[in-house]
Amino acid sequence: MRISLFITCYNDTLFPHTGKAVVSVLERLGHTVDFPIDQTCCGQMHFNTGYRRAAYPLAKRFVSIFRDAEAVCIPSSSCVAMIRDYYADLADENHDQELAADLRTLLPRIFEFTELLTDCLHLEDVGASFSHRVTYHASCHGLRSLHLGDKPIRLLRHVRGLDLIELPNSDRCCGFGGTFAVKNAGVSTAMLEEKLDAILGTGAEICTACDNSCLMHIQGRLHRHGADVRAMHIAEILASENREREGTP
Amino acid sequence: MTLITVDPLKAPSFPKAAAELLRDTQLRRNVAHATDVIQHKRAALVAEKSDWQALRTAGAAIRAEALRHLDRYLEQFEKQFTAAGGHVHWASDADEARRIIAGILHDAQADEVIKIKSMTTAEIDLNRSLESAGVRVYETDLAELILQLGHDQPSHIIAPALHKNRHQVRDLFAREMHLPDLADDPPALTEAARLYLREKFLKVKAAICGANFLIAETGSICIVESEGNGRMCLTLSDTLISVAGIEKVIPTFAGLEVLLQTLPRAATGERMNPYNSIWTGVTPGDGPHNMHVVLLDNGRSNLLEKEITRQTLQCIRCGACLNTCPVYRQTGGHAYGSVYSGPIGAILTPQLFALEHAQSLPYASSLCGACYEVCPVKINIPEVLVYLRSRVVDKNRNNLSSVFSQERIGMKMMARIFLNHERFEKAQRMARIFEKPFIGQDGWIHKLPGLAGQWTAARDLAPIPAQSFREWWRGRKASQ
Numbered sequence: 153m154r155i156s157l158f159i160t161c162y163n164d165t166l167f168p169h170t171g172k173a174v175v176s177v178l179e180r181l182g183h184t185v186d187f188p189i190d191q192t193c194c195g196q197m198h199f200n201t202g203y204r205r206a207a208y209p210l211a212k213r214f215v216s217i218f219r220d221a222e223a224v225c226i227p228s229s230s231c232v233a234m235i236r237d238y239y240a241d242l243a244d245e246n247h248d249q250e251l252a253a254d255l256r257t258l259l260p261r262i263f264e265f266t267e268l269l270t271d272c273l274h275l276e277d278v279g280a281s282f283s284h285r286v287t288y289h290a291s292c293h294g295l296r297s298l299h300l301g302d303k304p305i306r307l308l309r310h311v312r313g314l315d316l317i318e319l320p321n322s323d324r325c326c327g328f329g330g331t332f333a334v335k336n337a338g339v340s341t342a343m344l345e346e347k348l349d350a351i352l353g354t355g356a357e358i359c360t361a362c363d364n365s366c367l368m369h370i371q372g373r374l375h376r377h378g379a380d381v382r383a384m385h386i387a388e389i390l391a392s393e394n395r396e397r398e399g400t401p
Numbered sequence: 402m403t404l405i406t407v408d409p410l411k412a413p414s415f416p417k418a419a420a421e422l423l424r425d426t427q428l429r430r431n432v433a434h435a436t437d438v439i440q441h442k443r444a445a446l447v448a449e450k451s452d453w454q455a456l457r458t459a460g461a462a463i464r465a466e467a468l469r470h471l472d473r474y475l476e477q478f479e480k481q482f483t484a485a486g487g488h489v490h491w492a493s494d495a496d497e498a499r500r501i502i503a504g505i506l507h508d509a510q511a512d513e514v515i516k517i518k519s520m521t522t523a524e525i526d527l528n529r530s531l532e533s534a535g536v537r538v539y540e541t542d543l544a545e546l547i548l549q550l551g552h553d554q555p556s557h558i559i560a561p562a563l564h565k566n567r568h569q570v571r572d573l574f575a576r577e578m579h580l581p582d583l584a585d586d587p588p589a590l591t592e593a594a595r596l597y598l599r600e601k602f603l604k605v606k607a608a609i610c611g612a613n614f615l616i617a618e619t620g621s622i623c624i625v626e627s628e629g630n631g632r633m634c635l636t637l638s639d640t641l642i643s644v645a646g647i648e649k650v651i652p653t654f655a656g657l658e659v660l661l662q663t664l665p666r667a668a669t670g671e672r673m674n675p676y677n678s679i680w681t682g683v684t685p686g687d688g689p690h691n692m693h694v695v696l697l698d699n700g701r702s703n704l705l706e707k708e709i710t711r712q713t714l715q716c717i718r719c720g721a722c723l724n725t726c727p728v729y730r731q732t733g734g735h736a737y738g739s740v741y742s743g744p745i746g747a748i749l750t751p752q753l754f755a756l757e758h759a760q761s762l763p764y765a766s767s768l769c770g771a772c773y774e775v776c777p778v779k780i781n782i783p784e785v786l787v788y789l790r791s792r793v794v795d796k797n798r799n800n801l802s803s804v805f806s807q808e809r810i811g812m813k814m815m816a817r818i819f820l821n822h823e824r825f826e827k828a829q830r831m832a833r834i835f836e837k838p839f840i841g842q843d844g845w846i847h848k849l850p851g852l853a854g855q856w857t858a859a860r861d862l863a864p865i866p867a868q869s870f871r872e873w874w875r876g877r878k879a880s881q
Contacts, residue, residue, distance in 0.1 A: 161819065164870045165829050166863075171870035187874045193819040198812060200768060202790030206816035213820065238787075292769035325727040329767025331808075334855040336765060338420045341859040342429075342731040343767070372860025375845060 154184045155268070156221035158214070160228045161193035167364045173391035174227050174265055177278055180391075185225075188217050195242075196234035201331045204242070211235075211242045215254050223272060224258075227265040227387050229294035229362045230330075235262060237297055264294065265387055266362055270303045276310050282392040283313030287356035289347070289370065290322045291363040304362055304386055311389060317354040321346075328369040344373050351381060360386045405735045407554045408526070409750050412738025414761035419736040428564050432556075432733040435563045436724040442670025443721060443775070450666070460663050461779035463656045464715035467617075467648075471705060474617040474650045475696065481620025485682020487692040495525035498697050502527065502609070502642055503534050505693050509640040511536065511607035517624065517631040518542035519611030520718055521644045521697060523555055523740040527609070539601045541630035543594050550577040556734030556742060559668050559720035564733045598630065608638035608689070612645035613717070614660065615694070618653045621681040622694070625664065625674035632676050641689035647696050648714035660717060663777035668719035700753035709788050713748050715778045722772035722782060728765060737762060744772035748785045756792055763789035807852045826871065833865045840864050 155178055159171045175185050195210030214235065218224050226232050236259060243252035269275050288308060294300040308316050327333065327343025334340075347370060351359050357380075361367050364385050371383035406412050422428060447453050467474050479489040490505075492498035506514060514536055516522065528538045528549070540549040544562035548555060551573050555561030562570070571585035574593050583593055610631065614623040622643055624631055635641065651660070657679075665671040683692050704710045723729045723743030734742030738759065739750040747766055751759040763786050772782040797803035818828045839846045846862040848854065856862065868876075 159870050161825070165832070166865060168866055168868060168870035168873055172873060187871070189871060189875070190822040192822055192825045193815075195819075198816060200787050200790070201808075201812065202763075202787070202792075202794035203812045203816065204787075204791035204794075206812065210816075210819055237784075292767070292771075296770035296774055323771075325767050325769035325771070327727070327767060329769070332764065332767045334852055336416050336419065336728075337855040337858055338416060338423050339728055339731050339765075340767070342423055343727050344859070368862075369860060372856070372862055375861040375863075376847075376859065 153273075154186055154222045156186045156188060156218055156224050158191055158194070158218065158224055158226045158231070159187070160226060160231045163227060163364055166368065167385065170227055170364055170385040170387050173385065173387040174225060176391040177269075177280075177387060178225070181273065181275070181278060183273075186221075191217055194231045194234050196231055197330055199234060199238055199242075204245075207238075208242045208246050208248075211239045212248070212251055215239070215251060215258060218262075219254050219258055221258075221261060223268065224262045225265055225268045226262065227362070227385065228364065229264045229291055229298050229300065230365060232262060232264040232267075233293040233297035235259070264298055264300070264362060266300060266304045266307055267298065269307060269390075276306045278307065278310070278390050280310075280390045280392050281312035281314075281394050282389050284358050285315045285317055285354075285356045286358045286360055286389065287317045287319045287351060287354045288322065288386075289319060289326060289351070289359055289361040289366060291361050291366045292325050294362045295323055300362065304360075307386070307390060308360070311392075314389070317356050319354060319359075320350045322350075326366045326370055328366045330365070333369060340369075341373075344369060348373055348377070348379075352379060357381060358389070359383050360389055362386055405554055406738060407523070407735070407740045409739045409754055409758045412759070415736055415738070415765040416761060418738060419732045419765075422732045422736050427566075428733055429731060431564050431566045433730055434566075435557075435560065436730055439560070439670055439720075439724045443667060443724070446666045446670055446672060450662070456659055456663050457777055457779050459659045460717075460777055461715060463651055463659060464717070464778050465712070467651050468705065468711050468714050471647065471650070474652055475647060477617040478615050478620055478650050479696075481617070482615075482622075482682060482694060483620075485620050487620070487682050487694060490693060490695045492695050492697045492699070494699050495697075498525050498644065498695050498699070499527060499530045501695050502644065503531065503536075505640065505642055506531070506536055506607055509607055509691060511605075511640060513537040513539070513601075513605045514607045514609055515539045515541050515601050515605045515634050515638065516545070516608070517610035517626065517634050518545045518561070519609070519644060520555075520558060520740055521611045521646050522609060524646075524699065525644070525697065527644070539598070539605065541598050541601065541634060542626070543591065543628055543630075546594055546598070547573060550574070554735060555740055557720060557723055558718050558741065558743070558745070559723075564735070602630075602633040602637055606638055607640040607642075608634035609642045609644065610634060612643050612649050612694075613664070614657065615645055615650040616654050616657070616679075617650050619681055621654065621679050623657060623661075623677070623679045625661070625678075626676045627669060627671075627674060629676055632678055635678050635680065636688050638689050640691040640693075642693045642695065644695045644697060646714075647698055647701055648716075664717055664719055667721040667775065667777040700755065703755060704752050709785060710752060712780050713745075713752060713785060715780050716745050716749070717778055718745075719777055721775040721777065725771040725775045726766075727769060727771065728767065737765070744782045744786075745780070748780075748782055748789060751789055751793075756789070756796055760793045760796075763787075763793060811852070822871075826869070829865070829869050833867070836864055 195207035199207035326347040327340040367383035547562040557563040729743040737746045747762040
């Protein structure tokens with residue numbers, strides 16, 4: 153299968169290793185990865201902060217770049233949620249019938265990374281091995297918009313050597329929320345503290361998720377506290393093939 | 402606590418009020434504990450209904466139908482309620498409602514009134530205006546009594562004194578009811594309230610209540626409650642005034658079949674409310690003979706035109722969104738500067754004030770979606786929040802302090818950068834240069850200036866990697 157990668161703006165800039173991991177997993181499974189170089193951002197930050205007018209051209213841009221893709225892989229559930237939940241509204245309120253029509257045919261070909269593996273490629277074992285204690289944080293958009301359910305968990309359960317520890321209250325928001333983390337920094341931090349208590353309580357070495365945005369927020373606080381738990385995108389775990397080569401976290 | 406006000410005209414912004422409340426560890430423990438308890442009860446009772454999702458859909462449809470033809474259903478209600486011997490009053494705003502109610506009480510020569518818990522009367526600050534007009538008001542719901550005696554404000558739609566624990570209630574009752582030896586166990590506290598209130602029920606001849614539902618088809622009013630204080634007020638009084646928002650109407654009696662299944666489960670985690678009162682006008686020799694309804698608009702009709710805003714009025718005030726909200730969990734209700742707190746307050750309050758006030762409320766959410774998931778009438782609160790944020794941004798488009806705000810300038814720049822991938826790449830390179838002076842000895846960023854400083858106030862930041870993904874990809878392609 154030819155899979156087009158939408159890396160997302162912040163992964164491209166801040167988490168290139170997540171992108172490399174996605175490429176590594178998909179190629180290992182025998183697929184061809186394509187990266188349209190003119191891609192930028194899905195418009196989520198602008199849309200969610202109230203800059204709806206700025207989000208519209210970005211939505212158009214995304215759809216025109218990926219319109220003909222066989223499948224689009226996005227390693228960020230909140231960006232997938234933006235596209236699935238709100239692009240149609242943007243087309244509608246801008247009376248853009250072309251965008252609406254292109255979107256309708258494109259949407260069924262858009263997959264969050266773990267969705268792509270489980271729903272499109274029908275896989276649970278991607279041949280990974282990773283000998284660490286891991287806990288999984290269910291990010292809100294993955295949980296409530298994409299309804300990922302136990303898909304990421306099923307993938308993690310098939311990773312050789314991985315010891316998966318359930319995170320208490322895993323359905324509770326970590327407090328990131330995009331610009332919420334800055335506009336309401338006090339409440340965001342209070343929410344994060346509760347999440348950290350839960351993560352540290354598991355004794356896991358790694359906290360993983362399908363969204364680097366939540367993980368950046370969690371990792372930032374873990375580092376501030378001097379905790380040696382590491383936040384790591386699920387793609388990086390699924391890309392690991394043996395513990396010798398991947399080293400220690 | 403100086404910042405607490407539930408008047409959106411005077412309330413500080415959400416982040417400012419939250420900052421103060423976050424320091425109150427006792428309050429936060431009380432709120433977290435209480436919401437955990439209610440959430441678990443709710444979850445267990447929702448789980449036993451195999452048709453819960455169908456009930457949500459049906460409830461949403463009933464409420465949406467009422468709002469789509471609100472004029473018709475309100476007039477039908479008025480006709481039926483009047484035919485059954487009641488009087489209907491229309492109030493366009495809080496002031497008009499207060500004047501109407503004062504007039505009715507004056508005509509009934511009532512200088513005392515007993516009250517059933519009602520968010521709508523709290524919205525119009527009725528108690529204070531009645532007191533200043535010389536009418537003594539007695540709240541009869543236990544939690545409302547706690548607030549009244551403590552000169553406090555509601556912090557939750559269903560459990561307005563949820564921010565207080567029983568030790569605090571004990572101290573308050575001991576002081577206000579002159580019971581120095583009062584114990585702090587729930588039976589002792591409720592017994593004290595019961596004795597205090599029983600005298601009022603028997604003595605006071607005028608009562609004020611809200612309404613859970615107005616039924617257009619029959620002209621009936623429905624009130625559900627847990628303590629029986631409502632039943633006392635509704636049956637022992639001579640004059641009864643119900644204050645209801647215009648959105649409270651439902652088309653048919655049969656609609657209660659759905660809503661009385663979802664409301665108690667979502668609200669208090671009960672299969673059924675202990676007291677369900679439904680009455681249709683006046684019955685000679687039985688109950689109040691002087692019966693009034695005040696239908697309050699107070700900004701509601703502004704929400705009717707657009708479907709996206711109209712759904713806000715579907716709310717049946719169960720409070721489930723508050724209990725599940727991770728933001729409310731940290732601050733409690735007082736941070737929202739309105740009697741309507743939590744996620745529903747964050748969308749309702751700014752809309753009732755046409756976004757002239759409470760502009761920080763649509764941003765008081767991480768958009769986690771837990772509120773939408775539990776809402777028994779399927780209000781897509783996150784969708785409304787982001788819509789209202791766009792209205793705030795549009796409204797402030799020509800406002801000078803906003804035009805030059807770091808946020809607006811930053812958003813404008815980013816929007817331009819994202820329109821062109823070469824510009825985006827250039828910005829990625831620039832960011833790596835700009836952040837250099839802020840990278841600490843341990844290789845992490847601990848402090849950033851301006852808005853970004855809000856991030857580093859609590860969290861470290863890893864520096865931007867030397868190579869972006871696209872740079873790596875391009876290099877890889879070239880070497881293949």
